[in-house]
Amino acid sequence: MRKMIKLFRLVFLTIFTVFLISCTKNNDINNTSRKNISLILRTSYGYHWGTIKMGAYAAAREFNVDIDYTSPYDEDDVNEQINLVNQAIEKKVDALILGVSDYEALSESIERAYKQGIPVIVVDSEVDTEKVNSCILTNNYEAGKKAGDVLADIIGKEGKVGIINYDKEDRNAQLREEGLISAIKKYPEVKVAAKEYCFSDMKQAYNLAKKMLSENPDIDAIVALNEVASEGVAQAVDEMKLKGSVKVMAFNSTFQEIDYMDKGIIQATIVQNPFNMGYLSVKYALDSIEKKEIDKRIYIDSRVIYRDNMYLPENQKLLFPFIK
Amino acid sequence: MSQRLFKYLKNSFMGIINSFRIKSIQFIITVSFMFITTLAMVFVGTTIYNRISNLAEQNAFINTRQIIDQVNLNLDYYLRSMLETSNYLDNIIYYNESIPNEKLTEQMNVVLNSRKDIVTLAVFSSEGELVAGVPPFKVKNTVDITEQDWFKVPLQEPANLFFSSPHVQNLFEGQHNWVVSLSRQVTFNKDGKKVKGVLLVDMNFNVIDQLCQKVSLGKRGYIYIIDSKGNIVYHPQQQLINIGLKRENIEEVLEHVFGRYIDNFGGEERLVTIQTVNYSRWRIVGIAYMDEIVGIKKDIGNYVLWISALGMLIVISISAFISAKISKPIKQLEKSMKLVEEGQFDINIDVKGEAEVAQLSKTFNLMVTRIRQLMKQIVHEQEAKRISEINALQAQINPHFLYNTLDSIVWMAEHEKSEDVITMVTALAKLFRISISRGKNIITVREELEHAKNYLVIQKKRYKNKFEFEIEAQGEVLDLKTPKLILQPIIENAIYHGIEYMVDKGFIKVSVSIADGKLLYQVMDNGLGMEPEVLNNLLINEPKSKKGSGVGVKNVHERIQLYFGREYGLQIESELEEGTNVKIWLPIVRDENPEGLLHEKNDKAV
Known part of the structure; x- marks a missing residue:
């Protein structure tokens, strides 16, 4: 018993x-079912990257995941970014979203993460490796082409144009320029009078534009291929009182640019959709974690906004994504 | 109906049990418990699950509703304060002597500074000209105010207030704020005349945005706001909606002013809760994902399942324990009964277990004890009966022998052989004295030998000295105890079968000694001897001839064995033409209370 x-x-x-x-x-x-995604961008500053970050956080909220955000202190500090990526790999995050500072330098770290089975999503610009799950980019070539078409339109399909690009080495800059040139070539009456690189320095852009305008007084329009270049060019045209006679085709939509649009100095701008990029990067990172098939390359459309339609409700929301 | 169901259940249940062909109590109890518990657990589990999950669902609904009501309250407060501001300004403007003047601007500035959420206050004439405004922004010359809704509508409908959707205010140079505009018609004095105009109050949309952004319904749920035409006023994922990555089912929402429904949108079940804000006719739409609510239900379901399983395990182990506890003493009882069946009666069960089983064991013990007693009694009775028969037989010796002896004495008297008559009668007298010996069955060896001697004396006379005899005894054996009249039948047998038909003179020797720790009588003759088969039958069968005393050798043998056990008794060796030697083994008994005393007493009792 x-x-x-x-x-x-x-x-x-x-x-x-x-x-x-x-x-x-x-x-x-x-507790563990909540995924942790590391988001490492080129920089925290500026409209473009801030909006990507916002989009990522919006997606994180919707899909109920955690985002671990970091970025190098200095936008061009590639080594710092490599360190951050390596740290994230060591922490064994569930996925990695990268806005790379350099086309080649990060390949090694990315391949390591890929080998360890950590999905890698690259946003905004490409990297020099195939070992990523997906690249989410603005179709810069297409954007350039659109800019070319609009530019030709603005000047009535004939005349001289100047180009101010922001970087010789940058892949996105190259693509934009290639797209632009290919569009301009369709219009035999449109000639490229000058081409300069401002290396993302507004002062430089301003000076280059001034120089270009004084050397080629018969230029009908200048196209600037990023926001810094656009602001510099607009400032130069404004100060030289060439409003109306020299049209400006801009990229992106900072408040400065919008002011210049209000003033009528900038005629049209190509607006990317960084929010969309950030949002989709998280969405596809999750899909990759769940081993779903996703496209290797996803292009986010850019849009042309003219001075006349900038206050239409749908364009307002694109131009002013931040609520102040 | 329930009876039929019960019968069906019972039948199927019994069917299962029968199919197992195990009908042990333990099995039946365990299975019954299991069956009942499972039924109970399933019933209780589903009831609890339904109740709790309903409650959880109701709670989720109520929570959503409360959160949305809270948002509504806040928005209501916010819009009302805007309205009050505009009322106040309306009043000031109406009673102002002439506009524009410094006083009005100052008063408007006070209002603007007291409210951080007001971006702009402005009064426009009916031609769209800025009459007064704080802060003093420059109106863009590119904008046509008269074409804008907030300006047109109040002039057309003077009684109504106009709430705009959130938009970027593009009236002033260098200003790109997201605002909600409230506009109304006002009347003011200009150049001594009352003229119509429009008052514009721009509120920072940030307030609404922050008000709504903090709200979350569950983990993924959110709220959004639409105006009466279905334009989205606020949405936490505004940008996604702008670029078409996300859609809301606004058509269906527009059909409701208040309430909630569950829709299936984008492949997901969502709980949609709608509330309409006063003044602006905006609708607050709460979206909660059903899978979160159902997730709670699932959790509860799992929990109930676990509890049920645990309860079942516990009950099953308890039932196994109880049934084992009940059936174990029964099994023990069964084992004991088997032993009894095999003939072991010296069994006593430990009385343990439940009252019924204890009672059963007790009764069983009583029964076995009674059987044991009865068996003993039967054995004793049988033995006693045997002994009494023997005693009776013993008594029979006397008349038969007596006639023959008396015949011989008569014959001797007729032939005047008085010496012989004296010898015979003396011997006969001694013989009977010992034979009767006051009813005692146990006598001394001396007396037994005396009896044998007298018998031999009488027989020798009767057979006309046809044989000689000799009695030999060691002195130490004479006082030992012995059953009486055991030598006489042996001697009788020796005479009738050994000596009588002999041609030569016979010889009989009777001796007593102690051998191998036993008392040994030996009766030896030199007579004809016996054939082996006769010899073998001698101790097993009754002799057929009734010659002699009638008390056979076998009787003596049985008597000794009855008294003293199987190791004692007769042992006969015989050889044809050589003679026979009968050995009688007896225990050595010295005092008056030998083993045989019990038998003696029993003899007396019978």
């Missing part, structure tokens, strides 16, 4: 333990 009681106690204890274990295990599952 005593043996029976012993046996009974043993059985009871076993059941109780199993029960407790099952309870705690349930909790564990709830």
Whole structure:
């Protein structure tokens, strides 16, 4: 009889333990099921990257995931970014979203993450490796082409144009320029009078534009291929009182640019959709974690906004994504 | 109906049990418990699950509703304060002597500074000209105010207030704020005349945005706001909607002013809760994802399942324990009964277990004890009966022998052989004295030998000295105890079968000694001897001839064995033409209370 009681106690204890274990295990599952995605961008500053970040956070909220955001202190500090990526790999995050500072330098780290089974999504610009799950980019070539078409339109399909690009080495800059040139070539009456690189320095852009305008007084329009270049060019045209006679085709939509649009100095601008990029990067990172098939390359459309239609409700929302 | 169901259940249940062909109590109890528990657990589990999950669902609904009501309250407060501001300004403007003047601008500035959420206050004439405004922004010359809704509508409908959707205010140079505009018709004095105009109050949209952004319904749920035409006023994922990555089912929402429904949009079930804000006719739409609510239900379901399983395990182990506890003493009882069946009666069960089983064991013990007693009694009765028969037989010796002896004495008297008559009668007298010996069955060896001697004396006379005899005894054996009249039948047998038909003179020797720790009588003759088969039958079958005393050798043998056990008794060696030697083994009994005393007492009792 005593043996029976012993046996009974043993059985009871076993059941109780199993029960407790099952309870705690349930909790564990709830905690660990929340995915942690590391978002490492080129920089925290500026309209473009800020909006990408915002889009990523919007997606994180919708899909119920955690985002671990970092970026190098200095936009061009490639080594710092490599460090951040390596740290994220060591932390064994569930996925990695990268806005790279350099086309080649990060390839090695990215390949390491890929080897360890961490999905890598690259946003905004490409990298020199195929070992990424997806690239989400503005179709810069297309954007350039659109800019070319609009430019030709503005000047009535004939005249001289100047180009101020922001970087010789940057892949996006190259693509934009290639797109632009290919569009301009369709219009035999449109000639490229000058081409300069401002290296993302507004002062430089301003000076280059001034120089270009004084050297080529017959220029009908200048196209600037990023926001810094656009602001510089607009400032130069404004100060030289060439409003109306020299049209400006801009990229992106900073407040400065919008002011210049209000003033009528900038005629049209190509607006990218960085929010969309950020949002989709998180969405596709999740899909990759779940081993769903996704496209290797996803292009986000850019849009042309003219001075006349900038206050239409749908364009307002594109031009002023931040609520102040 | 329920009876039929019960019968069906019972039948199927019994069917299952029968199919197992195990009908042990333990099995039946365990299975019954299991069956009942499972039924109970399933019933209780589903009831609890339904109740709790309903409650959880209701709670989720109520929570959503409360959150949305809260948002509504805040928005209401916010819009009302705007309205009050505009009322106040309307009043000031109406009673102002001439506009524009410094006083009005100052008063407007006070209002603007007291409210951080007001971006712009401005009064426009009916031609669209800025009459007064704070802060003093420059109106863009590119904008045609008269074409804008907030300006047109109040002039057309003077009684109504106009709430715009959130938009970027593009009236002033260098200003691109997201605002909600409230506009109304006002009347003011200009050049001594009352003229119509429009008052514009721009509120920072940021306030609404922050008000709504903090709200979350569950993990992924959110709220959004649409105006009466279905334009989205606020949406946490405004940008996604702008670029068409996300859509809301606005058509269906527009059909409701208040309430909630569940829709299936974008492949997901969502709980949509709608509330309409006063003044602006905006609608607050709360979206909660059903899978989160259902997730709670699932959690509850899992929990109930676990509890049920645990309860079932516990009940099953308890039932196994109880049934084992009940059936174990029964099994023990069964084992004991089997032993009894095999003939072991010296069994006593430990009385344990439940009252019924204890009672059963007790009764069983009583029964076995009674059987044991009865068996003993039967054995004793049988033995006693045997002994009494023997005693009776013993008594029979006397008349038969007596006639023959008396015949011989008569014959001797007729032939005047008085010496012989004296010898015979003396011997006969001694013989009977010992034979009767006051009813005692146990006598001394001395007396037994005396009895044998007298018998031999009488027989020798009767057979006309056809044989000689000798009695030999060691002195130490004479006082030992012995059953009486055991030598006489042996001697009788020796005479009738050994000596009587002999040609030569016979010889009988009777001796007593102690051998191998036993008392040994030996009766030896030199007579004809016996054939082996006769010898073998001698101790097993009754002799067929009734010659002699009638008390056979076998009787003596049985008597000794009855008294003293199987290791004692007769042992006969015989050889044809050589003679026979009968050995009688007896225990050595010295005092008056030998083993045989019990038998003696029983003899007396019978």
